[in-house]
Structure formats: structure tokens, C-alpha cells
Amino acid sequence: MALTNRLLTLRRDAHSGEVLARGGDPEAHSILERTGFVPVVRLHEHYHRLPTGLDAAEEARLAVRAVARLKAVGYHVSCDAAFDTEYREPHYLTLGAQVAAIADRMRHASTTEDAADALTELTATHDGILDALHEVLTATADFYQDLGQSADPHYAQRLRFLATEHLGVIASDLRGIRNDLADRHSPHPQRTACDGDVPDAEQEASAVCACPPPLPLVPSAPAATVGGRRR
Numbered sequence: 001m002a003l004t005n006r007l008l009t010l011r012r013d014a015h016s017g018e019v020l021a022r023g024g025d026p027e028a029h030s031i032l033e034r035t036g037f038v039p040v041v042r043l044h045e046h047y048h049r050l051p052t053g054l055d056a057a058e059e060a061r062l063a064v065r066a067v068a069r070l071k072a073v074g075y076h077v078s079c080d081a082a083f084d085t086e087y088r089e090p091h092y093l094t095l096g097a098q099v100a101a102i103a104d105r106m107r108h109a110s111t112t113e114d115a116a117d118a119l120t121e122l123t124a125t126h127d128g129i130l131d132a133l134h135e136v137l138t139a140t141a142d143f144y145q146d147l148g149q150s151a152d153p154h155y156a157q158r159l160r161f162l163a164t165e166h167l168g169v170i171a172s173d174l175r176g177i178r179n180d181l182a183d184r185h186s187p188h189p190q191r192t193a194c195d196g197d198v199p200d201a202e203q204e205a206s207a208v209c210a211c212p213p214p215l216p217l218v219p220s221a222p223a224a225t226v227g228g229r230r231r
Helices: 026-034 056-072 095-108 112-123 129-145 152-184
Strands: 007-012 019-023 038-041 046-049 076-079
Touching (some): 007 056, 019 056, 026 038, 026 046, 026 056, 095 112, 112 152, 129 152
Parallel strands (some): 007 076
Antiparallel strands (some): 007 019, 019 046
């Protein structure tokens, strides 16, 4: 990782008066957002700001906490003196990182049983991740329903639609895939452990292991840039 990705600035902007954080990598951005900052993505820049409507004391509290969290995991933060701190807040594995670990289990799965077991964390009835996500969307819809602005019932309806239709399709398909894998009981042909041995009955002295070569890794496409709201 480039050293520049470990550097951030967190200062009160001289022109707008906003507390702005610039620089860092996706992990730093996640820390900022979990501390209350809002991402702003524009054509030629990407930075984070504090929410509008906060008083100066609350802005300082959040900025100090962000600096403490960033420094605790090794980021170098250039900040206003009012935001600097010697405190280092403990950093724990986030829930999102725990969910992302399922992808790592899938990448290393060598049998259909391994893959089905990993997907079960998503698809399990009652307390699987997909059911929990459905609950979050529904609870957010309930919150919006009577929040008071004219557009709020629309947001509530949209969230319920996403929970029932889109998430419902994903859940149904993944459950079918998980159940299919659970019934197959077979090793993955490209991931089966191989010791390189040649069968004893092989007559050709130059024979080598008959396992197929591993598939080439396909690079992932770069993430699309999302346009931010103009302020």
C-alpha cells in the first residue's frame, strides 16, 4: 500500500468553516464514516465532512474521536491543534469485515460442503445475514413512515419494496444455490489438494500429475465513481 494512502488531513476549512477530512484509503474512509463524517464524491475530489447543523463543541468532539481512531490503526493525521489527541481508541473488527470474511471462505472452499457452509451464514432462517438485512430495511421504513416530511412515506414505501422484492429475489436464489451445493458432495476440480504424485500403474517415465492447471485469476473491475450531492 502506498504511503500516501496512510496520510490524511483533518482541519476546519478556512473558507467554508466546515471540518473536512482529506486523503486516506477505503479503511480510513470507513473509520471516518463510522465516526459520523459524510462522504462527498465529486468529479475531481473525494473528501469527508461533518454533518450540517452541529455546534462547534460537537464538531470538535467528533473530529478528536476521528483522529484518535485513525492514529490507533497507524494513519498519519495532520490536523488542527484543537483536534489533536494522545488518546488511542481501540479498533475492533467491524461487522462488515466479518461478513466480508465469508467471501474469503468461498475463495478457499475446496468442496461443495465448504461452500454451502459459508453461504449458510447468509441464508440461515431466522438469524442469517439476509434475514437480518430484511429486518434493518423494514425497521428503517417504519422510522421514515411518520417522520414528518412529505417525501418520507415515499422513502418508507421504497425501502419496503427493496426488502420484499429485490432482497427477496437475492435471498431466494442464494438459498437455492446453497441447498444445491449442500446436496452435491463433491470436490472443486480446480481446488482439490494435489500432492503431485503420479499413479503407480503409469508406464511413461516422463508422466506428470494429471490435475488440470488452475484457472487464471480475472482482475476485478474498478469500482464506479458515485456522484455526490452539491452543497
